[in-house]
Amino acid sequence: MYRMKMLMVGAVVAALSLSALAQQETPKLRGNPSKQQQGPPAKLTPQQKFVLDTVNMAVALPESDPQDRLRVLSSAADVVSTIDRTMARKLWHEGVNIESELIRVGQTPSVSLMASGQADCNAALNFVENLPVSAAFQAEQSLIGAVTSCPKQTLDAVSRKLDAALDKGIVPARALMAVMEAQGSSTQWSQLHFEKMFNSLPDPHDFAKESENFAAMYASMAPNVDKDLASRTGLKLLEWLGKVEDSPLRTMAINITANSMQQALGAEEYKAALQKDLVANSTVQNAGQQREIERPQEDTVSVLEAMDKRGIDQTESLRGLPPVQRARQAAANGFAAGTSGNKEQASKYFDMAFAAVNEAWDARTSQNDTSAVVQEVGEAAAQVNSMNALSRAQGLRDSSAQAIAMLAVARVVASNGITQ
DSSP states (O other), X not given: OOOEEEEOOSSOOOEEETGGGGGOOOOOSOSOGGGSOOSOOSSOOXXXXXXXXXXXXXXXXXXXSHHHHHHHHHHHHHHHTTTOHHHHHHHHHHHHHHHHHHHHTTOOOSSOTTTTTOOOHHHHHHHHHTSOGGGTTTTHHHHHHHHXXXXXXXXXXXXXXXXXXXXXXXXXXXHHHHHHHHHOTTSHHHHHHHHHHHTSOOOTTTTGGGHHHXXXXXXXXXXXXXXXXXXXXXXXHHHHHHXXXXXXXXXXXXXXXXXXXXXXXXXXHHHHHHHHOHHHHHHHHTOOSOOOOOOOOOOOEEHHHHHHTTTSOOHHHHHTSOHHHHHHHHHHHHXXXXXXXXXXXXXXXXXXXXXXXXXXXXXXXXXXXXXXXXXXXXXXXXXXXXXXXXXXHHTSSSHHHHXXXXXXXXXXXXXXXXXX
16 A cells, blocks of 8 residues: 655654554454444534534435446545444445445455455354355455454354355465464364365466465465375476466465475475476476565655655645645645644645646556555545645545545544644
């Protein structure tokens, strides 16, 4: 996740991550409704009223993209949950319906309300039971969330769904690991499905990116099964990895599998197993040297650096940056200037930041989502002047971007109060 370090000036100086505000723990929306606050307090504080009004305005905006609507509902439910549980529950239910529909049509949800821990356990069970088996891979994160948040209600249902998925050659490795952990690695279900998984491995060309997950699954279970099973499954996985196109990820997966297999069997039995399987042996021998895996680079923006330069106008140097980087850096400079008392300079930086957000949003693709940038810019502005930040958020061109930025402002106000 993209992160922006925040520096609070006053009695306490601390570096904060703007995007981390979105991950603050909130009470779970489950249990007996009669024992929970169902509506807002009888008398709202100005801070609570600001948050509720902003959330209501944000969720009322139209989103043409269901992925964006899901982002908005997830964030809104999280922000409002400590003030109005009834509203949060309604938002969560709408979000779960969208999440279910996205999975049904073969899309992976941009965020998972099931995985967020906000699930009502009865609704989570309904989600699992109505999930098409063919969509188990796209729903992997949702299934993990259901088992983690509501194991008593959903474990059996998720186990049955994954069993049926394996029968169709669908292997959601991370979800299987979650269920095996919940079931217990020594249980009959886990032992049987550990082997079933490696007998059901999908096309190595289409699922090469899952190499790491399959190797991790093997490494987690191999020490807990008998040596014969560890040998059979390890050889199956090595044979499969031998058909995967060469890459640093493949090399890493081979090494993880081979090392785990050797630890489970012992050096001599491991060597003997490979000698009986020419394909697996060749895979290990030709794995090559461990290479660095290229991970997507994160753009990091330091407010500490912006604070050091807060007396120097940076607008000219910012204009040459790509929209995403310009939005982040301008917001960092705006935060640094605003919290140091230079509100006029901060306003110029935030003008630039929100203009860059419009550019970035217009140019976004499914591979280059900019919702995190919108959230970070909104949070930075809200730290300086929440009323002004809300007005700027409402001025964004796209309604989905407006909603995401408005909820970012509401989140800051919910945590820190109204700033002016």
